[in-house]
Amino acid sequence: MKLQTLIDGATNLPSVPKIIQELIESFSNDDFDIDEIAKKVSQDQALTAKVLRLANSAKFGGNRTIGSVNDAIVRMGFDALRTLVLASGLTSTFKAPPGFDLKNFWRRSFMVANRAKWVANYTKENSEVAFTCGMIHAIGDLLLHILLPDQANDIDSLAQKGASKEELQKNQLGFDYTEAGEELAIRWKFPKVISDAIRWQNHPEEHDEEGAALASVVNIAIYLTNHAEEDKQTLLESFPSDLGNTLGINLVEMLGSIDQLDDVDAGIDELIS
Structure with a gap:
């Protein structure tokens, strides 16, 4: 396909x-x-x-x-x-596809966006652009649920049990949600740095163009979202410091301010209501 x-x-x-x-x-x-x-x-x-x-x-x-x-x-x-x-x-812009929790999708997307903006403030990247990248980082997954709902739901069921959604999508469809998101961003005429950040969010180290930095910011934001419910010690122990170093982040300063994330999601429900 x-x-x-x-x-x-x-x-x-x-x-x-x-x-x-x-x-x-x-x-x-x-x-x-x-x-x-x-x-x-x-x-x-x-x-x-x-x-x-x-x-x-x-x-x-x-x-x-x-x-x-x-x-x-x-x-x-x-x-x-x-x-x-x-x-x-x-x-x-989007209507909920069959079997897809659209509200939860947007809530998580905004959590990633808020963290991308927070991380970007410790880099040279534009924090508003970073927020936008975070907000639409998974837009390709939503697109696949619209265009291929049965296949997407089957893959989701396995991913919820621990399988890699990215690998399953590539196996079954020939591409994954990051590639679908990149293509949609291109068709929407979004800047290349945004479409690149979507495409390379899971593997920013493999991309050597301008969008690599934003992809790294989004990658860190996804990590922080995935570990949002864990205690701070666990979050810090596995933090992707290599990406932080690549971005030139002062990790002592940023990680020392990690408690700021406790309040970063205030107002999400108003945004998606």
Whole structure:
């Protein structure tokens, strides 16, 4: 089975909203027009309602209720608004495939995203780009559940018993979720560093291009998510220090601040509601 042939023939391939593409382009564009983006966000009533609800929540609470996207930017900051719009736009793009827990999928995706942003702050990588990479790191797995639900569910059943999902997908389909995610990101016209980070998230050491650093950030974020329920000693004992060294992270500083992760997931349910 060829991945490109599968996607080319799909009639239910999700398309990303244009506002999402424009926001992602703004990562590398210092001349983007915040007012123009606010205007476009305001044209989407559901998105505006979510932005205002979060801006007036306890997390960003001020001494007055705000009622416009521009006021929300002032209170939240543009990076927070951009994160919210990206989250809302991407989560609303997909419908739950049969037998797939979409809410749990997005909750875990945002956990990885939050940790990717936290790790990126200790590197030279853009933390907002890292958040986006974390948010869509597993988008290829969701895509496979949309296009090949029976095969994907069978593979999931075995993966839950300890088998490698990546290896099973390659064995049965000829490609895995990282390759599917890369292809979808390319078709959505996302920057190459993002599609590369998705593709090489499990093996960043095998990639020597620009996206390798972001792939390493995502890899560490996945590790931190997988060990989120473990005690700090266990988490630190197996931490992928080799990737941290490759990224030039001051591990003493970063790992010494590991308790910050206890609060990093506040607000996830509001993002995926």
